[in-house]
Amino acid sequence: MSPNVLTLLPEIILTLTGVIIMLAEPLLPATSSRKPLGWLAILGTLAAGLASWYQTGFGTMHSFFGTIQVDSFSIFFHLLIAAIVLVTLLSSLDYFEGHATHAGEYFALTLFGATGMMLMTCSVELLMVFIGLEISSISTYIMAGFRKGQASATEASIKYFLLGSFATAFFLYGIALAFGSTGSTRIDSISLGLTTTATPTLALLSLGLIIIGIGFKVSAAPFHVWTPDVYQGAPAPVVGLMSTAPKAAAFAVLLRILFSGYPSYEPRWAALIWVLAVLSMTVGNLGALMQRDVKRMLAYSSIAHAGYLLVAYTAFPADGIASACFYTAAYAAMNVGAFTAITQIAGYQERARTIDDYTALALKRPVLAAVLGFFLLSLIGIPFTGGFFGKFYVFSAALHAGRVWLAVIGLLNSGIACFYYLRLLAALYSRPVTENDRVDAHTTVTVPAAIALTLTAVATLLLGIAPNRILGIAQHSADVTVHPNPAQPGADATTTSASR
Amino acid sequence: MQLALFIIFGLLAVAGAINFLLQRHPINSALSLVVVMMSLAVLYWSLGAEFLAAAQVIVYSGAIMVLFVFVVMLLNAGEEERTHGSRAAYFAGVPGATAIFCLLSFVFLTNSKAFGSTDLTSHLTHTVNNIAEISQVLFKDLLLPFEVTSILILVAILGAVVLARKEQ
Numbered sequence: 001m002s003p004n005v006l007t008l009l010p011e012i013i014l015t016l017t018g019v020i021i022m023l024a025e026p027l028l029p030a031t032s033s034r035k036p037l038g039w040l041a042i043l044g045t046l047a048a049g050l051a052s053w054y055q056t057g058f059g060t061m062h063s064f065f066g067t068i069q070v071d072s073f074s075i076f077f078h079l080l081i082a083a084i085v086l087v088t089l090l091s092s093l094d095y096f097e098g099h100a101t102h103a104g105e106y107f108a109l110t111l112f113g114a115t116g117m118m119l120m121t122c123s124v125e126l127l128m129v130f131i132g133l134e135i136s137s138i139s140t141y142i143m144a145g146f147r148k149g150q151a152s153a154t155e156a157s158i159k160y161f162l163l164g165s166f167a168t169a170f171f172l173y174g175i176a177l178a179f180g181s182t183g184s185t186r187i188d189s190i191s192l193g194l195t196t197t198a199t200p201t202l203a204l205l206s207l208g209l210i211i212i213g214i215g216f217k218v219s220a221a222p223f224h225v226w227t228p229d230v231y232q233g234a235p236a237p238v239v240g241l242m243s244t245a246p247k248a249a250a251f252a253v254l255l256r257i258l259f260s261g262y263p264s265y266e267p268r269w270a271a272l273i274w275v276l277a278v279l280s281m282t283v284g285n286l287g288a289l290m291q292r293d294v295k296r297m298l299a300y301s302s303i304a305h306a307g308y309l310l311v312a313y314t315a316f317p318a319d320g321i322a323s324a325c326f327y328t329a330a331y332a333a334m335n336v337g338a339f340t341a342i343t344q345i346a347g348y349q350e351r352a353r354t355i356d357d358y359t360a361l362a363l364k365r366p367v368l369a370a371v372l373g374f375f376l377l378s379l380i381g382i383p384f385t386g387g388f389f390g391k392f393y394v395f396s397a398a399l400h401a402g403r404v405w406l407a408v409i410g411l412l413n414s415g416i417a418c419f420y421y422l423r424l425l426a427a428l429y430s431r432p433v434t435e436n437d438r439v440d441a442h443t444t445v446t447v448p449a450a451i452a453l454t455l456t457a458v459a460t461l462l463l464g465i466a467p468n469r470i471l472g473i474a475q476h477s478a479d480v481t482v483h484p485n486p487a488q489p490g491a492d493a494t495t496t497s498a499s500r
Numbered sequence: 501m502q503l504a505l506f507i508i509f510g511l512l513a514v515a516g517a518i519n520f521l522l523q524r525h526p527i528n529s530a531l532s533l534v535v536v537m538m539s540l541a542v543l544y545w546s547l548g549a550e551f552l553a554a555a556q557v558i559v560y561s562g563a564i565m566v567l568f569v570f571v572v573m574l575l576n577a578g579e580e581e582r583t584h585g586s587r588a589a590y591f592a593g594v595p596g597a598t599a600i601f602c603l604l605s606f607v608f609l610t611n612s613k614a615f616g617s618t619d620l621t622s623h624l625t626h627t628v629n630n631i632a633e634i635s636q637v638l639f640k641d642l643l644l645p646f647e648v649t650s651i652l653i654l655v656a657i658l659g660a661v662v663l664a665r666k667e668q
Binding site for chain 2 (some may be wrong): 015019022064065067068102105108109112113115116119123125127128130131132134135138139142143145146147199201205261
């Protein structure tokens with residue numbers, strides 16, 4: 001297999017599956033079920049995950065004239081994104097049944113979005129990152145507005161689109177200034193240029209603009225304003241996807257840019273990230289305290305979690321990457337799980353919205369309530385869940401790097417976070433004050449959704465009981481990123497000549 | 501000569517952009533956008549980027565603006581209604597925008613001497629000619645982004661279909 005094909009195998013599989021689904025959708029009769037297309041998408045995602053796994057045997061690979069670098073870091077995020085997409089597809093398989101006639105396009109968009117996210121994590125050329133970011137963003141803008149005819153869904157889609165394009169402009173301007181100051185948009189050449197010829201102020205400005213652009217995408221405060229409205233209006237399975245997978249990809253990009261592109265500017269960006277982390281944690285947790293709507297509350301909670309994750313970035317170099325990778329995985333497992341549970345509880349119409357609507361859920365649907373409760377405990381960071389070790393590694397990395405105050409603020413914030421998660425948890429298990437008719441006791445969880453819930457719950461539990469394996473992989477990917485094998489012109493020429 | 505061209509068309513571009521925001525009728529806004537695009541094309545051309553200038557005229561002023569005007573005509577959009585806007589926009593947005601503008605101008609002005617010292621030689625001096633250089637970048641160094649843009653466009657088309665389709 002030519003190296004160009006081998007390095008992009010997961011993306012190629014996803015794109016082809018997406019195109020097949022897109023072409024098959026109009027051929028199906030309007031009234032027939034779209035489930036076969038969903039199963040096809042699931043198969044494609046599984047195949048893409050296997051392809052990423054297959055890539056592990058080849059070490060670090062470069063292709064497309066040094067645009068793509070497949071290493072254990074990118075494979076880690078490829079597998080994570082494939083897993084998130086798999087769970088989302090499983091949980092939304094029955095979601096659109098009988099409600100939307102265009103579910104096939106939903107599956108195709110999910111796969112295309114995943115392609116964009118994967119391209120972001122494995123490219124070392126900022127223009128390629130930008131294209132990947134746009135692919136993933138545009139597909140999520142559309143998916144946010146998939147429940148047509150509902151004002152909140154349209155609002156979510158338009159808000160996300162406008163603010164997202166604004167953020168992309170910042171990111172692009174940052175790339176342009178990086179090019180202007182170092183003469184290259186390639187991450188390793190930028191790092192080289194910064195130590196030799198670059199104009200410091202201009203490089204700093206480019207760094208700031210890139211951080212702002214990514215900050216929007218990961219909804220870090222003060223760039224978080226879109227998050228609550230979008231998460232409230234978008235369909236629950238889509239929120240599960242877009243609160244984790246694009247964020248994981250954006251965090252991976254930020255890790256690559258900061259740690260291997262701008263390592264010589266570490267003290268300056270670390271200060272900036274410090275401020276972002278503190279603001280995100282505080283704004284997220286205090287905002288979540290005020291919310292009555294469950295999805296809005298989880299939106300603020302995701303802002304806070306972006307803050308915890310940013311704490312890891314201040315622990316330059318090695319501890320930071322490993323703990324950030326682990327936290328991304330743990331956060332993805334519990335957050336996708338929580339939104340899968342909410343999808344099952346609220347249904348397509350999302351009648352159950354506020355915390356009051358979730359009162360006494362345990363009486364009506366005990367298993368679902370238990371599973372949701374477990375994810376909430378993990379989001380708090382209770383031991384024996386993935387959330388605990390995620391926070392543990394992040395804060396210990398910050399302490400090792402000598403950032404005591406940041407760790408203290410983070411721990412205080414974790415304390416505040418207990419209140420609102422426990423409030424929802426208490427509501428699940430409390431007696432109903434009045435008859436609660438918002439939750440239907442008779443609907444059952446379908447088999448694919450049950451598989452999705454089991455997968456996420458088991459992943460959260462495993463990350464909490466035996467975190468060493470994932471941490472080992474994260475550590476390994478950290479080694480690659482901190483001590484990168486720079487794309488030697490000679491080595492790259494051989495791979496490209498072999499491909500011709 | 502170049503400075504004169506820069507001043508004339510730079511000012512024209514800024515004036516067009518301001519007019520674009522101030523005009524109430526969508527058609528007038530679209531037409532002032534044409535002015536911006538054309539002035540930018542002249543600026544590119546004066547920098548020696550003839551291909552980029554031509555592409556700018558053909559793609560932006562030609563294709564995209566025609567599309568804009570068509571959409572405005574088809575929708576039969578009338579004059580826009582003015583709302584007061586949100587208060588946050590005035591209290592945070594205006595100072596924020598001013599601050600970013602001042603920061604950027606400050607950086608560019610203080611570093612004006614440093615510009616040109618950056619090692620852009622491979623991009624500027626080795627230029628056999630413009631087209632050869634561009635095709636080198638487009639079809640070799642940045643081949644993958646160029647190709648993957650097709651997926652981006654596909655996603656956008658798919659999105660347009662999804663959003664425009666009537667629910668049955």
